[in-house]
Amino acid sequence: MIKKNHVYTTPLLAVCLMSLTGCISNPAVTDNNASVAVAGYTGTARNHLDEDGAIKVNQDNLHELLVVGKAFHDAGMWAESNDVLNTAAEKLMWKEDTIDTPEEALRFVGTTVTNDTLADYTGRIYEGMMLDYYIAMNSLMLGEENSARVSFNRLEQRQSNAEIQLQAYTRSIGDADTDPEDSDDRELVNNTLEQASESEFEQGLRNLPANLNAAQIRSPSGDLVNAIFRQTSSADQDRKSDKTKNAIASVQSRAADDSSRRFAGDLEQAFKNLKDEYVFVVYEDGVGPSINEFRIDLPLALVSDDLLYAGVALPEFVPGSPSNNSITIAQGDNQSSTVLVTDLNRLASLEFQSSYDAKVKKEVASAVIKTVAQIAANRAIDEETSDNPLAGLLMKVAVAGTAAALTQADTRHWNNLPNHIQIGMMKKSKNVPLTLTSSTGQYLAKAPYTPGHQLIYVRQQTVGGDVKVFSQRLPARETAMELATNWVPAE
16 A cells, blocks of 8 residues: 655656656757658758858757768768767767676666656667768768778777677666665555556567567678778778678678678679679668657556556657668669668667566656655645645646656657668679669669779668769779769759
């Protein structure tokens, strides 16, 4: 039973104000993908510039830095993207050489009374890999080979530590103590978990990819593009090092998709005779996974006549949406198609799954604490407004509204990542332009013949939407050339 004289030092109404403050976000960030559909990648990136052309971003907000940095990257504003993403790298909790879980477990416990949105966004393991990957790609597209090498080295170190980081994170979250201090409250938490419908809680996990394991946290596209960079580099140290062999071996042993492993083998064979000219295509397809909130009413363990609201808010993993199954690059009768190498749904879901059970327990514990406080407040209201029932009811409604406002799931995520990253390659013929088409035959762009090896980088969020296509000669010595497409922004 709940004790009438239970005291909490944090008033619900005061904490509510903090909660509402924590929910404020930048519309230019949350609406990024919708903006791309209308204004295109360049128009969307310009939303993050002021009237003088300076970058407009909250440098203390990691979530905003990630989204804005990627928006510049998608628009081909490589230098601006690196400015923002390098700042994001300083804010990201997971560093390249991090082994043990940093502050995540402490934040996990520290927001039991309120909600996770009050805490600073600290990033996720897979976001660290994508961060280093995009910084390396920015440098490569700028023609800055030395800077690209440094970033690919960082990416390699981060990828090597990712599985260890994920395992440490899973242990830390599992060991986190989210139980209330009061023994009566702990009993209520246990009773609630026992009586709750397991199927309701499992809603958050119902759309996860199958056959997940920690080794899949490593991004195959990061390894494969790193290998391409090494073998087409102007530096002997890159071409002769073991980095290419190690990257390809990692994909062949760890990648979840057969297509990734087969392509790694094909790439290995191509590297044996790079006297021929090759074109490599990297295609970022669709919109990546997201996180939604769903709510569950608490079971009978917490029912009371003095209670107007009791529930929990939990995160639900939402798979991303694809654009094209592949794109085809053709040169006369010679053609080849891209294949899936990195599924962002799989990368993102590994951390989501590892922390989900602990999040459920934490949210139930949080609901117990807030419910006990709500009941105590309502009883105090009854005593103070015994001669004015209407005033008492209005005050109870305010308390219930406060409890509802504090019940929020943290749905922040890097929302402009692609759904998939695909890669393809083809041996080139001299002096013949290359044509890119979608899997449905839609014309995307034409790339002029470039002597030597060539990287073509493509980004498209939705079928028929804006498509960005860039061509970079390898080794990279100059800024990549943007290729014309047929897409025009909506008026």
